[in-house]
Amino acid sequence: MTNLMTVLRNLIFYSVILFVAIQVLARFFDFASKKLIKVGGGKKKLLIAGVGVFALVLPLLLAGEPYILRTSVMVLLYIVLALSLNIVLGQAGQLSLGHSAFYALGAYTMAILTVSFGVNFWIALVAGGVVAGIFGFVLGIPTLRLKGDYLAIVTVGFGEILRLILINWGTFTRGPAGIPGIPSPSFFGMAVKGNTGYYYIILVMVIVTIIISKRLEDSRLGRGLAAVKDDEIAAESMGVNPANMKILAFVLGAVIAGFAGGFFASFVHYVNPDNFTYMESVTILTMVVLGGLGSIPGVIVGAVILAILPEALRDISTYRYAIYGILLAMMMIIRPQGMISLDSLKRRSAADENPRSIWNFKSFRRSNGR
Amino acid sequence: MKILEASGISKVFGGLTAVSKVDFHIDEHEIVSLIGPNGAGKTTFFNLLTGIYEPTEGRVDFLGAELKKSKPFEITKLGMARTFQNIRLFSSMTVLENVMVGQHCRTSSSIFDALLHLKRHKLEEVRIRSVCEEILEFLDLTQYKDEIAVSLPYGIQRHVEIARAMASSPRLILLDEPAAGLNTNEKVEMTTLIRKIRDRGFTVLLIEHDMKLVMGISDRVAVLDYGNKIAEGKPEEIMKNDRVIAAYLGKGAEQNA
Numbered sequence: 001m002t003n004l005m006t007v008l009r010n011l012i013f014y015s016v017i018l019f020v021a022i023q024v025l026a027r028f029f030d031f032a033s034k035k036l037i038k039v040g041g042g043k044k045k046l047l048i049a050g051v052g053v054f055a056l057v058l059p060l061l062l063a064g065e066p067y068i069l070r071t072s073v074m075v076l077l078y079i080v081l082a083l084s085l086n087i088v089l090g091q092a093g094q095l096s097l098g099h100s101a102f103y104a105l106g107a108y109t110m111a112i113l114t115v116s117f118g119v120n121f122w123i124a125l126v127a128g129g130v131v132a133g134i135f136g137f138v139l140g141i142p143t144l145r146l147k148g149d150y151l152a153i154v155t156v157g158f159g160e161i162l163r164l165i166l167i168n169w170g171t172f173t174r175g176p177a178g179i180p181g182i183p184s185p186s187f188f189g190m191a192v193k194g195n196t197g198y199y200y201i202i203l204v205m206v207i208v209t210i211i212i213s214k215r216l217e218d219s220r221l222g223r224g225l226a227a228v229k230d231d232e233i234a235a236e237s238m239g240v241n242p243a244n245m246k247i248l249a250f251v252l253g254a255v256i257a258g259f260a261g262g263f264f265a266s267f268v269h270y271v272n273p274d275n276f277t278y279m280e281s282v283t284i285l286t287m288v289v290l291g292g293l294g295s296i297p298g299v300i301v302g303a304v305i306l307a308i309l310p311e312a313l314r315d316i317s318t319y320r321y322a323i324y325g326i327l328l329a330m331m332m333i334i335r336p337q338g339m340i341s342l343d344s345l346k347r348r349s350a351a352d353e354n355p356r357s358i359w360n361f362k363s364f365r366r367s368n369g370r
Numbered sequence: 371m372k373i374l375e376a377s378g379i380s381k382v383f384g385g386l387t388a389v390s391k392v393d394f395h396i397d398e399h400e401i402v403s404l405i406g407p408n409g410a411g412k413t414t415f416f417n418l419l420t421g422i423y424e425p426t427e428g429r430v431d432f433l434g435a436e437l438k439k440s441k442p443f444e445i446t447k448l449g450m451a452r453t454f455q456n457i458r459l460f461s462s463m464t465v466l467e468n469v470m471v472g473q474h475c476r477t478s479s480s481i482f483d484a485l486l487h488l489k490r491h492k493l494e495e496v497r498i499r500s501v502c503e504e505i506l507e508f509l510d511l512t513q514y515k516d517e518i519a520v521s522l523p524y525g526i527q528r529h530v531e532i533a534r535a536m537a538s539s540p541r542l543i544l545l546d547e548p549a550a551g552l553n554t555n556e557k558v559e560m561t562t563l564i565r566k567i568r569d570r571g572f573t574v575l576l577i578e579h580d581m582k583l584v585m586g587i588s589d590r591v592a593v594l595d596y597g598n599k600i601a602e603g604k605p606e607e608i609m610k611n612d613r614v615i616a617a618y619l620g621k622g623a624e625q626n627a
Contacts, residue, residue, distance in 0.1 A: 212485055219484035219491060220470075220477050220498065227460050227471045234458035237420060239446035239475025239538050248481060294462065342462055346518060 014319060015326050022327075022334055029301070029339045055203055059196040069195045073267065075307040076202040077260055082287040082303035083209045083296070084256035089285070090294035090342075091213075091222065092249035093229025094143070095152045097281050098159030101139075102132040102254040104166065104276035106261025111179040111271045112172070121185030125262040132258025133251050135162075140250035144243050147232075159281055166273040178272025182265050198267050205263060209256055213296050216252070225249055226294070279321055286324050289331055292338025295345050302339065372431075373398045373542055373573050374419065374450075379428030380597075381414055388414040390597040391428065396542065396575055401568050403576040403584045405608075406594035407618050412577045413455060415594065416546055419575075420452050421445040433541065447475040451535035452544040455577070457527050459519040465530050466515040469502040472537025502537055508570070509533050509563065525556040529563065542573045549580045561587055581619070585609065593618060 039047070062069040085099045106128030113119040113127055139158050143151050166173045173179070185192045185201070192198065216222045227235035228245045236242055265271045283306065291302025310320055337343060375395040381388045389411040396402050404412050417423045419430060421442040430437045432448060440448075451472070460468050477498060483491035506512050509529055514522055519530050528548055535543050548564070549557045561583050568574050578584045584591060585605040592602040595617040601608055608614055 215485050215487065216481070218495075219481075220474055220479055220494065221481055221484055223463070223467060223471050224474050226462055226467075227474075230460035230462055231458050233422070233442075234454065234460065235471070236442040237422075237446060237452055237454075238471050238534060239443045239451075240471065241441075241443045252481070343518065346462075346464055 010319065011322060014323055018327055018330055022330055025339055026335050033340060033344045059199050066195060069199060071311050073195055073199050073202055075304055076206050077264060078287060078307040079206050079300050079303040080209050080260040081257060081284050082299045083213050084253045084260065085284050086288050086294065086299045087213065088249045088253040089288055090299065091217065092225040092246060094246055094249060095148060096155045097152050098155035099257060099284050100276045100280035101159040101162040102136060102257035103261040104162060105132040105135055106258030107265035107271045108166065108173060110262035110265040111182050114183055115179055115181055121266055125259060128262035129255045129258040133255040136251040136254025137247060140247040144246060156278065159278055163273050163276055176273060178270060180270045182269045185266060202263055205259060210296060221248060282324060286328055289328060290339060292341045294342040295338060295340050298338050298340035371398045373433060375431045377429050379418055379425040379430060381418055381423055382426045387597050389418060392599045394592060396573060398573050399568065400589045401564065401574045401576065401587050403578055403588040403591045404594060405578065405584055405591060405618065410594040411597040412594055413546060416544055416577060420450060420544065443475065446538055449541035451538045451540035453531040453535050453546055453548060455546040455550065457531055459527055459530060461520045463519060464516050465511060465519045466502060468519045468530060469505060469533045469537045470498050472534045473498040473501060476539055505533050505536050525552050542575065543567060544575045546577050547579065549578055549583050557583055
């Protein structure tokens with residue numbers, strides 16, 4: 001009984017801390033967004049270059065800190081995963097709770113191909129993406145008729161079925177024991193040793209994923225995805241085929257998650273079904289929601305915060321998923337648009353293309369009012 | 371030239387006949403209005419034309435070909451675009467982006483073109499943008515192009531929806547109560563706008579309750595009541611038609627219009 005009371009007391013305590021943290025972060029990101037509106041194109045490039053240089057030299061700075069470097073690799077990996085889910089959930093608006101299945105497919109493809117068949121890392125990485133993509137397509141088809149909650153249930157089922165197959169198909173996946181001894185990659189004959197090599201591989205994957213997300217967003221297909229997300233009937237009436245859009249989102253999200261899975265398998269040299277539970281999907285989902293659905297910088301921020309958080313809070317790791325749950329619920333109540341919302345980004349990019357456009361509109365309205 | 375022809379189309383929901391054996395056609399460059407009391411089946415009729423519902427019986431021909439089980443997006447591609455009675459703009463998008471969605475079915479860049487920034491994608495993006503900016507200019511919406519569409523005043527949103535429909539380069543535009551909820555000034559603007567659209571070469575089918583607007587701009591008016599077409603003809607004829615007056619206009623309509 002006292003135990004229960006302690007748990008309850010702790011949960012309430014963490015809730016209060018989360019509440020304050022969300023408020024503080026929200027203020028901070030609002031403030032930062034507003035500041036960024038005033039930043040011109042040149043300075044913005046400088047800022048991006050600065051972040052890029054920092055990311056490039058980070059392993060040198062962390063030469064004596066393998067633990068922090070390893071955490072950095074995991075943070076980058078989660079950025080890729082969160083961005084891949086963001087294509088499905090943020091850009092196309094399809095609630096998928098089985099995203100870890102695609103991640104698992106990539107990881108197991110890497111594990112089986114490299115360990116049992118001695119395939120090269122890079123080929124196995126691409127194969128992982130392809131296999132995940134095929135399953136993304138397969139999952140995409142039955143979900144075309146489903147929306148919202150029903151879709152979510154099917155995707156949960158898909159994730160669970162896949163995990164159960166991994167556990168029970170012993171001859172192929174070695175069941176719960178998992179597959180150890182996944183080799184490190186080599187790059188033009190040089191073996192990638194240690195965390196630094198992996199860091200640069202995943203950094204490239206992050207950059208490529210950001211470019212893919214951004215280019216998709218700015219294309220006719222990206223607008224089609226957003227149209228389906230906002231209003232499927234209107235989208236269909238405007239000549240957008242919602243079925244194609246949804247399948248595109250599922251396949252693309254799955255391919256990227258598959259790549260991330262392949263990387264993960266090689267990075268930790270060992271995979272087992274416990275790495276790819278439903279909770280993993282929820283973790284990725286929480287990152288996307290915390291950061292801001294559909295907003296690329298937001299999702300990156302969400303992934304960074306939630307990938308570091310468990311490392312920082314090792315002492316209370318038992319409460320990890322409780323905290324995720326409370327966090328999701330609180331975000332929905334306090335700040336449903338996420339830390340850096342898509343809306344605020346739109347206003348920003350509108351403002352820096354033509355700095356006076358918003359002002360013009362306001363002055364127009366004002367003069368109209370008089 | 372007949373651009374659209376519906377022959378004996380009906381739609382039955384369970385035991386309710388929402389549209390019953392309606393014959394109807396639209397000639398090119400016409401403004402045709404569909405009027406009738408609430409629940410007369412006007413919007414259902416619209417949905418039958420645009421492929422959202424499938425007719426229980428009868429057929430619809432558009433540009434000389436039968437629309438048989440065509441999906442709404444296929445019909446849009448054939449050249450029919452619509453607006454909605456309760457505005458359905460894309461809420462996360464700016465005005466320009468909303469209109470750019472209209473060009474979706476007129477472009478064909480694939481995902482690879484977009485991700486690799488191939489020439490086809492770039493040229494298409496430039497074209498989409500210029501087509502849409504031209505439409506916004508035409509409808510005097512340029513000043514709003516970077517605003518989030520749903521944050522704009524209601525009247526402007528109606529115009530944006532029409533811009534979005536125009537962006538799919540249709541032959542026929544269907545407007546579902548474009549003047550609903552607008553004030554007197556805005557209704558006058560809407561009337562001018564519909565004429566402007568027609569003069570640009572589009573054909574317009576209109577559902578509307580505002581008799582002043584309907585009678586002022588329509589070449590032809592069709593009246594639905596309980597799913598049946600009870601009259602069709604020039605505005606003047608419709609206003610004198612006894613059945614229409616009994617069912618819909620009511621006494622004193624002539625003075626009002």
